[in-house]
Amino acid sequence: MIYNGEEVLDNITIDCTIFGFERNRLKILLVKRDIEPQKGLWALPGGWIGVNEDLDSAARRLLEEATGVRDIFMKQVACFGNVSRFPEKRIITISYSALVQPKGFALRPGPDTSEVSWLALEEVPQLTFDHNEILEASLKTLRNHVRHYPIGLELLPEKFTLSQLQALHEAIIGKPLNKRNFRTKIFKLKVIRALNEWQKEVSHRPAQLYSFDKDVYYKVVADEYEYELVI
Amino acid sequence: MIYNGEEVLDNITIDCTIFGFERNRLKILLVKRDIEPQKGLWALPGGWIGVNEDLDSAARRLLEEATGVRDIFMKQVACFGNVSRFPEKRIITISYSALVQPKGFALRPGPDTSEVSWLALEEVPQLTFDHNEILEASLKTLRNHVRHYPIGLELLPEKFTLSQLQALHEAIIGKPLNKRNFRTKIFKLKVIRALNEWQKEVSHRPAQLYSFDKDVYYKVVADEYEYELVI
DNA sequence: ACAAAAGTGTTACTATTACACCCATGT
DNA sequence: ACATGGGTGTAATAGTAACACTTTTGT
Numbered sequence: 001m002i003y004n005g006e007e008v009l010d011n012i013t014i015d016c017t018i019f020g021f022e023r024n025r026l027k028i029l030l031v032k033r034d035i036e037p038q039k040g041l042w043a044l045p046g047g048w049i050g051v052n053e054d055l056d057s058a059a060r061r062l063l064e065e066a067t068g069v070r071d072i073f074m075k076q077v078a079c080f081g082n083v084s085r086f087p088e089k090r091i092i093t094i095s096y097s098a099l100v101q102p103k104g105f106a107l108r109p110g111p112d113t114s115e116v117s118w119l120a121l122e123e124v125p126q127l128t129f130d131h132n133e134i135l136e137a138s139l140k141t142l143r144n145h146v147r148h149y150p151i152g153l154e155l156l157p158e159k160f161t162l163s164q165l166q167a168l169h170e171a172i173i174g175k176p177l178n179k180r181n182f183r184t185k186i187f188k189l190k191v192i193r194a195l196n197e198w199q200k201e202v203s204h205r206p207a208q209l210y211s212f213d214k215d216v217y218y219k220v221v222a223d224e225y226e227y228e229l230v231i
Numbered sequence: 232m233i234y235n236g237e238e239v240l241d242n243i244t245i246d247c248t249i250f251g252f253e254r255n256r257l258k259i260l261l262v263k264r265d266i267e268p269q270k271g272l273w274a275l276p277g278g279w280i281g282v283n284e285d286l287d288s289a290a291r292r293l294l295e296e297a298t299g300v301r302d303i304f305m306k307q308v309a310c311f312g313n314v315s316r317f318p319e320k321r322i323i324t325i326s327y328s329a330l331v332q333p334k335g336f337a338l339r340p341g342p343d344t345s346e347v348s349w350l351a352l353e354e355v356p357q358l359t360f361d362h363n364e365i366l367e368a369s370l371k372t373l374r375n376h377v378r379h380y381p382i383g384l385e386l387l388p389e390k391f392t393l394s395q396l397q398a399l400h401e402a403i404i405g406k407p408l409n410k411r412n413f414r415t416k417i418f419k420l421k422v423i424r425a426l427n428e429w430q431k432e433v434s435h436r437p438a439q440l441y442s443f444d445k446d447v448y449y450k451v452v453a454d455e456y457e458y459e460l461v462i
Numbered sequence: 463a464c465a466a467a468a469g470t471g472t473t474a475c476t477a478t479t480a481c482a483c484c485c486a487t488g489t
Numbered sequence: 490a491c492a493t494g495g496g497t498g499t500a501a502t503a504g505t506a507a508c509a510c511t512t513t514t515g516t
Contacts, residue, residue, distance in 0.1 A: 009242060009321065009323075011240060011242070011243070012242070012243070012312075012323060049312075051321060052314055053314065054312070054313040054314055055310065055312040055313060055323075076309060076310060078307060078310075079286065079307060079309075079310045079325050081243075081280075081285070081286040081325070082285040082286060083283055083284065083285055090240065090282060092240075092243060092286075092323075092325075094310050094312070094323075147379075148379065
């Protein structure tokens with residue numbers, strides 16, 4: 001099949017669930033579909049895979065074309081391919097997901113989309129096809145991840161306060177955490193480093209700023225590989 | 232594309248990584264490929280997806296056709312689709328995985344396979360295409376699972392000893408565990424129940440037999456959903 | 463009596479939880 | 490002075506890790 005001048009696989013697509021964190025809310029990057037079917041509905045950004053394109057590269061290209069968001073590290077989440085998920089023909093969709101800081105990207109709609117925007121998780125409307133399900137799956141994966149691994153390097157600014165980090169965790173898991181105990185836990189992991197800097201111009205005691213220690217962070221995240229029995 | 236009289240998608244396949252546990256060794260269900268290309272090499276069981284078949288159903292059907300193993304619960308693991316992974320044309324493979332007790336199944340090769348067998352993990356040879364990678368991915372997922380959730384209901388006989396359960400954990404994570412502490416941990420989870428029965432005809436003190444409490448087991452495994460922050 | 467594997471007691475240490483409290487800033 | 494969040498102390502409880510020891514069977 002030819003699409004926008006390129007030869008693409010005609011029965012497989014990629015869709016991306018991009019999470020952002022802004023003003024203490026978890027957000028999702030969505031596009032407004034500008035072609036039939038389901039024109040006008042919001043959708044996860046994605047599209048067709050080129051015949052000579054690896055899956056990860058296709059995901060990167062498609063995300064950039066549809067939204068302008070580029071150079072981020074996405075991970076495969078799952079594959080959706082039931083017979084009835086798509087109205088006209090059998091299409092199998094591979095979903096990818098990533099975490100980013102919305103502030104860092106200039107959004108720009110692609111050829112098939114009229115709008116691109118970050119929507120707060122609680123305000124996500126009905127999406128095209130089975131995209132709500134795909135989003136749910138990514139969210140579940142993210143929530144599972146945050147239980148066992150540190151998070152935030154991709155979602156927070158370079159320098160952040162402990163309250164921001166806590167708010168991020170709370171936004172993801174959807175419930176409040178105890179300040180004292182949250183801090184103890186985070187410090188124990190040694191993934192963040194206190195800076196000699198403080199918040200400015202806030203009408204309360206300024207919070208100290210922290211940064212992730214990237215070496216430690218990546219090592220801890222990667223110990224998906226060093227197994228102890230936790231259960 | 233028509234395959235064995237059925238219309239199938241011509242660029243997507245499913246392959247299954249089935250883990251078994253026997254004589255304290257982790258085993259993999261493999262088939263010997265009997266068609267070109269790569270005839271004679273061992274492979275993960277799988278095949279083409281029917282045009283009117285959901286992914287999960289296709290996985291079940293394909294596993295049964297290729298090996299005789301049926302009625303087991305498989306889970307999707309990942310999707311492999313790089314351009315060069317398959318020699319002749321672009322094929323995308325969705326991998327599924329499950330845990331079973333080898334004893335329970337009569338193996339029977341399918342139309343394209345000359346042999347079916349359980350091979351110990353350490354003895355898995357070079358497989359067709361990128362099947363070694365697919366197996367690695369499933370193994371990694373299994374190892375990750377066993378860190379956080381109880382395991383064994385599908386892999387052990389109805390009644391088992393604590394040493395068997397420990398050996399299973401050791402086989403999966405690949406290192407020895409302390410008996411005392413393993414037991415304390417397992418009991419704390421409340422997923423197993425002591426029976427009023429003991430091993431027979433062993434030349435040492437007979438071990439007590441246990442069973443999984445299925446209700447509790449499934450509840451604990453399913454609390455993928457009840458998030459506390461563990462990190 | 464001995465080998466082999468099953469099974470238990472105990473202790474030092476670390477982590478978790480739940481509170482209560484103090485601190486620094488802008489208005 | 491006070492509201493607002495930032496930040497700390499502490500004590501009871503629970504979980505972890507390591508090691509030594511006892512028990513029950515067949516030979």
